[in-house]
Amino acid sequence: MAILGLDEKEYFARGHRACAGCGESLALRLLMKVAGPNVVVCHCTGCMEVVSTPYPETAWEVPWVHSAFENNSAVASGVERALKHLGKEDTKVLVLGGDGGTYDIGLQCLSGAFERGHNITYVCTDNEAYMNTGIQRSGATPFGASTTTSPAGKVSNGKHEGKKDLMHILAAHGSPYLATASVGYHTDFLRKVKTALETKGPTFVNVMVPCVPGWRIEPEATIKVAKLGVETGATPLYEIIAGKHKLNMPVDSSKLKPVEEYLKMQGRFRHLFKPEPKTAELQAIQQGVKDGIDRLKKLSDLGL
Numbered sequence: 001m002a003i004l005g006l007d008e009k010e011y012f013a014r015g016h017r018a019c020a021g022c023g024e025s026l027a028l029r030l031l032m033k034v035a036g037p038n039v040v041v042c043h044c045t046g047c048m049e050v051v052s053t054p055y056p057e058t059a060w061e062v063p064w065v066h067s068a069f070e071n072n073s074a075v076a077s078g079v080e081r082a083l084k085h086l087g088k089e090d091t092k093v094l095v096l097g098g099d100g101g102t103y104d105i106g107l108q109c110l111s112g113a114f115e116r117g118h119n120i121t122y123v124c125t126d127n128e129a130y131m132n133t134g135i136q137r138s139g140a141t142p143f144g145a146s147t148t149t150s151p152a153g154k155v156s157n158g159k160h161e162g163k164k165d166l167m168h169i170l171a172a173h174g175s176p177y178l179a180t181a182s183v184g185y186h187t188d189f190l191r192k193v194k195t196a197l198e199t200k201g202p203t204f205v206n207v208m209v210p211c212v213p214g215w216r217i218e219p220e221a222t223i224k225v226a227k228l229g230v231e232t233g234a235t236p237l238y239e240i241i242a243g244k245h246k247l248n249m250p251v252d253s254s255k256l257k258p259v260e261e262y263l264k265m266q267g268r269f270r271h272l273f274k275p276e277p278k279t280a281e282l283q284a285i286q287q288g289v290k291d292g293i294d295r296l297k298k299l300s301d302l303g304l
Helices: 023-035 047-052 072-085 099-104 107-116 166-171 186-198 219-231 259-264 267-272 279-301
Strands: 039-044 064-067 092-098 121-126 177-182 203-208 238-241 244-247
Touching: 023 047, 023 092, 023 121, 023 186, 023 203, 023 219, 039 047, 039 072, 047 092, 064 072, 072 092, 072 107, 092 099, 099 107, 099 121, 107 166, 121 186, 166 177, 166 203, 166 238, 177 186, 177 219, 186 203, 219 259, 244 279, 259 267, 259 279
Parallel strands: 039 064, 039 092, 092 121, 121 203, 177 203
Antiparallel strands: 177 238, 238 244
16 A cells, blocks of 8 residues: 555454455445545545444544444535534545435435535445345346346346446536446545545545445455456446546447447346346447446537
């Protein structure tokens, strides 16, 4: 960590109860290296809240507030205003939530905090389902993924809907800085967290964090799967800075790896390949990836 110029101290300490290979716990460890000690963390219910704070223990070495799914950003808004009243505006307010507490249940309060312009940084650790309560589909679950509430079987090939475009929903609120990231690309993720924390106003980072049991992957495959998400364009890396798009990855969709390489590593998509490949569904996913990358490239090229 010293090589990257990061604090040697672990502010998200070892001894928590996350699964082996958990991408989410790795993301928290990394981002807290950037956030440092002068921060208040507001964290809603979810996997990381459960594994890091089994009473009377805690893995957190900074002030930490447990919020409900639905009011995380409202609690953070109150903390930010309290710090301002006390003259402690140099203390950062870091808001953490999974995709269920961000894309879905907490979206109303998140929208309110961004509309009011609170000086907070929200990091969504996105593993694309409600993993803590049994791997149910969320608004972040991609098309075709099998979950316990969008199961693949004889009459269904997994989730029928695509992933909610939360980045552009928040961009429409006038946020000065938003970014996507991946736990597979540490340096890029750390830079984006640092930028978000140093930018005044409501900022947002959505980091992709593979879930071993939810994605049905091997613990040692977490980083490889995360990298493939970027290399295939399934989980693109980009920023929206003062309303303008900037891609942080290869921008030619024809040069990306086939999305099947990413899907085949995950048990949640196994039904798309067995007993024989589901050609129509796979083509739809590949076309969706191409269209998404081409759209981001166009926005970036036009300076929008």
